[in-house]
Amino acid sequence: MALIRGREGKVPAQIFTASMADIVFLLLVFFILTYKVEVDRTKMNLPDTWVRIKVPEKAAVVSIAPPDSDPPLTIRVSTGEEMSLPVSTDEEVVTFASTEVARNPNKEFIIKADTSVPYERVDAVLDALKQSKVKYIFLLSDQKTVDE
Amino acid sequence: MNIKKKDVPSEIFTGSMADISFLLIIYFMITSAFSATRGLDFALPEDTQTPEIKQEDSIDVHVLRGGAIEVDHKPMPLEGLLPYIAEKLRQNPDKPVILRTDPDATYGDMIAVFDELRQAPDKIDMEIKTISIPTRREIENLWSMLGIQ
Secondary structure, X not given: OOOXXXXXXXXXXXXXXXXXXXXXXXXXXXXHHHOOEOOOOOOOOOOEEXXXXXXXXXXXXXXXXXXXXXXXXXXXXXXXOOOOXXXXXXXXXXXXXXXXXXXXXXXXXXXXXXXXXXXXXXXXXXXXXXXXXXXXXXXXXEEOOOOO | OOOOOOOOOOOOOOOOHHHHHHHHHHHHHHHEOOXXXXXXXXXXXXXXXXXXXXXXXXXXXXXXXXXOEEEOOEEEOHHHHHHHHXXXXXXXXXXXXXXXXXXXOEHHHHHHHHHHHHOHHHXXXXXXXXXXXXXXXXXXXXXXXXXXX
């Protein structure tokens, strides 16, 4: 049986871009609202934990790079408002932390260290913070999941 | 002389708005980061209220190299830590826990044990009131005060 075919209308091939500007604006609003500058960008594999407390904004950061980074186990410090800077000795960590505590006695400190860092290095940083009379410390971690 | 006034249509050009938005999006995407903003917290005791914790009055948790632990000088699996602590806390709810870590152990090993201790309220329905993380210098000072080499 022959089918009666109507006139084939030509559909022009085009991509509708009219809503693109709206999507872009929505994305822009999202990024503006969630915008946060990471003061320390040392790439590392943080330890995973079940318990995770939100760290306060603008807390000072002391980061310890992984042993396989170049240079290894570099310590960087940041006031929480400026980008982190490397320090070469533990005494410099004490000086940095003491200055921050003198400015704000309740200043919180974050220790951001790779999971493979020898505890000796973390102990030295902890000791420096204790010497500087730091009251609150946060040990940065990632969320632990069931398969880990 | 008559000067003809030209009618200038009043309008705002929005043609470049999408381009500007794209540029702003690219800027925000590059400079912002979904950083880790959570972790384990602990408060350090102030000098005026530092309680003197004696080793025999506390639960001593020692993290060894490789992640193994010794509790009160006895090897113990990590799963056995909280049940042991629960038993001790039933006798004395104020009993502090001292978390010591071998310098050769990794930070990850120490955090695994600290995380386990912090889960006490969920796992054993009891709160560990004091978790002390002494530094090596503090331990050495204490030993020298006690005359231990």
